[in-house]
Amino acid sequence: MSADPRLSINQATIKYADLATALKVTTDAGVQSIGLWREPVNEVGLDTAVKMLADSGLRFSTHCRGGFFTLPEGPERRASIDDNRRAIDETAALAAAGAEGSTAVLVLVAGGLPEGSRDLVGARSRVHDALTELAPYAQDAGVTLAIEPLHPMFGSDRCVVSTLRQALDLAADFAPEVVGAAVDTFHIWWDPQVYEQIARAGREGRISTYQVCDWKTPLPADVLLSRHYMGDGVIDFASLTRAVVETGYDRDIEVEIFNADIWADAPETVVARTAESFAATVSPHLP
Numbered sequence: 001m002s003a004d005p006r007l008s009i010n011q012a013t014i015k016y017a018d019l020a021t022a023l024k025v026t027t028d029a030g031v032q033s034i035g036l037w038r039e040p041v042n043e044v045g046l047d048t049a050v051k052m053l054a055d056s057g058l059r060f061s062t063h064c065r066g067g068f069f070t071l072p073e074g075p076e077r078r079a080s081i082d083d084n085r086r087a088i089d090e091t092a093a094l095a096a097a098g099a100e101g102s103t104a105v106l107v108l109v110a111g112g113l114p115e116g117s118r119d120l121v122g123a124r125s126r127v128h129d130a131l132t133e134l135a136p137y138a139q140d141a142g143v144t145l146a147i148e149p150l151h152p153m154f155g156s157d158r159c160v161v162s163t164l165r166q167a168l169d170l171a172a173d174f175a176p177e178v179v180g181a182a183v184d185t186f187h188i189w190w191d192p193q194v195y196e197q198i199a200r201a202g203r204e205g206r207i208s209t210y211q212v213c214d215w216k217t218p219l220p221a222d223v224l225l226s227r228h229y230m231g232d233g234v235i236d237f238a239s240l241t242r243a244v245v246e247t248g249y250d251r252d253i254e255v256e257i258f259n260a261d262i263w264a265d266a267p268e269t270v271v272a273r274t275a276e277s278f279a280a281t282v283s284p285h286l287p
Contacts, residue, residue: 003275004283008033008061010256014267023056029271033059033252050097060098061252062105062209063091069130070111070123092141104143105208107182112157123160139178146208148182164188164197180208186227189235195243202247210244211254227257230281241285
């Protein structure tokens with residue numbers, strides 16, 4: 001069995017699979033790459049995770065996630081910054097363990113408004129402050145910090161960065177190999193500037209990862225779990241994928257799905273269905 005060589009399974013798509021299972025079902029499906037999450041990695045310990053990844057023969061596409069640093073200065077913010085440094089270390093170690101073509105990319109979700117705050121401008125400025133503090137550490141580790149803009153419905157609780165333009169503006173003060181952006185179809189498909197900003201990201205060398213999944217309404221009560229297999233919703237993967245490819249992006253493409261029904265399915269079934277939907281919606285638009 002084989003899958004598109006550009007496909008990477010983001011571990012969130014098979015959330016309830018432990019690391020050993022995630023690696024096995026990915027390789028068994030003929031998929032060549034995986035994006036990992038910190039919780040399953042920390043469950044077994046970084047050293048063990050590094051060995052497991054190396055033994056799997058898979059490429060490593062991203063580590064999820066860092067960020068959540070919109071709090072004002074204080075002990076909680078210091079703890080968050082320290083935790084992001086640990087995430088950078090994990091990313092570097094895992095990328096070194098992955099097969100040839102692995103990328104040391106740490107995806108950042110900025111964080112929402114601090115409790116009781118309405119100061120959106122201040123929260124966004126603290127994201128820049130955190131990047132300023134973390135960028136030298138990431139550069140020394142050879143890790144790219146990928147700012148992921150999230151759909152505006154997550155602006156209050158998860159991410160005050162809502163558009164690709166905002167992410168690129170935040171990244172602009174840093175070298176592109178140190179701070180880039182995550183282009184996730186679920187979060188940016190609606191943006192009237194999306195093609196212009198993808199082209200800009202390409203010119204600036206800041207597309208750190210391309211992630212795909214679909215959007216379908218009605219949304220569930222927990223909107224976090226509203227992602228779908230590609231082709232089951234309304235996103236135009238043809239035009240978005242062509243826009244990304246035209247920038248010269250040639251790395252792995254991750255499928256990242258948060259969906260309770262999909263999580264409840266057998267992980268090998270999910271990976272097989274993911275590979276099929278990728279082949280139908282994304283692969284035709286790759287060189």
